Amino acid sequence: MKVSVIAPVYNTGPRITAFLDSMQxxxxxxxxxxxxxxxxxxxxxxxxxxxxxxxxxxxxxxFADSGRNLGxxxxxxxxxxxxxxxxxxxxxxxxxxxPDCCRQLYETAVSEDADLCFGYISLDYPDGHSRIKxxxxxxxxxxxxxxxxxxxxxxxxxxxxxxYKRQMISDCEISFPNTRSxxxxxxxxxxxxxxxxxxxVEKVFYRYHISSQSVSQKKDIGRWKERIxxxxxxxxxxxEKNLYGQYFLIVNWLIFKKGWMLxxxxxxxxx
Numbered sequence: 001m002k003v004s005v006i007a008p009v010y011n012t013g014p015r016i017t018a019f020l021d022s023m024q025x026x027x028x029x030x031x032x033x034x035x036x037x038x039x040x041x042x043x044x045x046x047x048x049x050x051x052x053x054x055x056x057x058x059x060x061x062x063f064a065d066s067g068r069n070l071g072x073x074x075x076x077x078x079x080x081x082x083x084x085x086x087x088x089x090x091x092x093x094x095x096x097x098x099p100d101c102c103r104q105l106y107e108t109a110v111s112e113d114a115d116l117c118f119g120y121i122s123l124d125y126p127d128g129h130s131r132i133k134x135x136x137x138x139x140x141x142x143x144x145x146x147x148x149x150x151x152x153x154x155x156x157x158x159x160x161x162x163x164y165k166r167q168m169i170s171d172c173e174i175s176f177p178n179t180r181s182x183x184x185x186x187x188x189x190x191x192x193x194x195x196x197x198x199x200x201v202e203k204v205f206y207r208y209h210i211s212s213q214s215v216s217q218k219k220d221i222g223r224w225k226e227r228i229x230x231x232x233x234x235x236x237x238x239x240e241k242n243l244y245g246q247y248f249l250i251v252n253w254l255i256f257k258k259g260w261m262l263x264x265x266x267x268x269x270x271x
Contacts, residue, residue, distance in 0.1 A: 003031040004085030007093045008075035011040035015094035022096035028103035032060040036075040073176030073183030087163040101205035105163045115195035118162040119205035143198040159188040177233040181226035224263035231259030
């Protein structure tokens with residue numbers, strides 16, 4: 001199996017059909033799409049099952065059910081335990097990816113033996129306008145400590161723009177924290193620190209559909225605490241790997257920048 005796409009399904013509503021269309025249109029062969037039922041209140045999972053039954057293809061769809069709501073990070077961890085792909089992609093089930101996304105990222109990752117390979121993202125707003133966001137530029141190949149530190153100083157949490165080598169995730173015991181805010185920031189930072197080789201494709205592959213109904217857009221007075229907890233897990237991770245001395249400054253900078261600063265923003269927004 002070349003790529004496993006992991007997608008939590010939670011109150012996706014009418015967007016799930018577009019998501020499934022984009023999965024079916026992927027030009028990469030030998031891939032699987034793991035749909036993790038995160039037990040929302042709508043019929044998204046039933047719609048997904050009906051869609052797959054009505055649209056046979058060479059894509060392998062896996063319907064996974066943990067039995068309860070785990071949140072996005074927990075649902076992704078559940079999917080990771082089932083994944084068979086050489087590389088892992090994370091796609092939210094109310095977003096879409098371009099048809100050549102998995103193929104181009106996979107081929108580049110394999111050619112560079114990269115632990116991480118990324119592209120660009122388009123933020124698509126309800127009024128029809130879009131904004132492109134990019135990860136920091138990298139040179140394909142070896143990804144040393146100095147390069148990682150520079151990258152971490154400037155990176156944004158566009159974690160769905162990456163392919164992740166499954167062997168790296170397994171060997172380094174990387175997982176999403178059991179929090180419900182910034183769990184993706186933690187996962188990505190730990191992956192960057194753990195990676196030995198990196199690559200990129202300078203192309204927009206991921207389309208993030210911004211909606212007032214998404215979890216990240218809803219008010220939650222306790223979100224700031226969850227954010228801090230997620231970012232502190234990066235410090236715990238590097239300590240467990242005996243890397244804290246090397247990454248002391250950048251990890252504590254991330255806790256301040258992506259933790260406390262954004263937590264204050266979240267708190268103000270939710271008052």
